[in-house]
Amino acid sequence: MKTYILLFRGINVGGRNILPMADLRLLLQQNGFDAVRTYIQSGNVILKGKSKPGESVLREIEAGFGFRPEMIVLGEDEFDAAVKHNPYDLADGKSVHFYFLQHEPQPDRAKLMALASETERFEIKGKVFYLQAPDGIGRSKLVAGLEKCLGVPATGRNLNTINKLRQMTEEA
Known part of the structure; x- marks a missing residue:
């Protein structure tokens, strides 16, 4: 596996697209995945499986919760490579962000x-789009226009979350 x-x-952002992590873990277990663990409410999951989670998981979320989220699935090697290639300070947990992209970007x-x-x-x-934003991302024009400039869907996590997920994969 x-x-x-x-x-x-x-x-689970702004009261929309509510998907309790306990329900997500159960759904994934019912689909044959093992050692399912989640981290915080924003949709970070570590699991083991014989095959890569995909379309069937998204269909079941849509059927059960009334919306279809975007999901980026990384193998452990792919995730580790993203961490290894981070060009910024590893101690800068809140200012460094990883944006995982659905496809290779065609950046403007x-x-x-x-x-x-x-x-x-x-x-x-x-x-992976790596961003160092020492003043935060809440009002960042770059973050607001990121997907349009890259031409692909993206989901971001700060370095603190990345480090926690890496720890969880090592424990799995």
């Missing part, structure tokens, strides 16, 4: 640069 990391986008670098504040730094490596 392989270990997979599932990153759901846009669940000129727009990305125009939207970035003078303190924001970013790099794209494969299907």
Whole structure:
């Protein structure tokens, strides 16, 4: 069995797309996945399976909860590579963000640069957009326009969350 990391986008945010983690764990277990663990309410899942979670999981969430979230699934090796290739300070847990991309991006670098504040730094490596935002991302124009500039769906996690997920994969 392989270990997979599932990153759901846009669940349990602002009172919309409510998906309790206990229900998500049960749904995944009922679909044949083992050692299902979640971290915080924003849709971070570590599990083991014979095959990669996919379309059937999304259909069941839609049938049971009335919405279809976006889900990015990473194998443990792919997740570890994303962590390894992080170009920013590993101690900067709240300011460094990983945006996992659904597909290889076709970035509009000129727009990305125009939207970035003078303190924001970013790099794209494969299907990961790395962002260092020392002033936070709450009002970031770059974050607000990110998907449009990259041309692909993305879901972001800060380095603190990434480190916790990495710890959970090591424990799995």
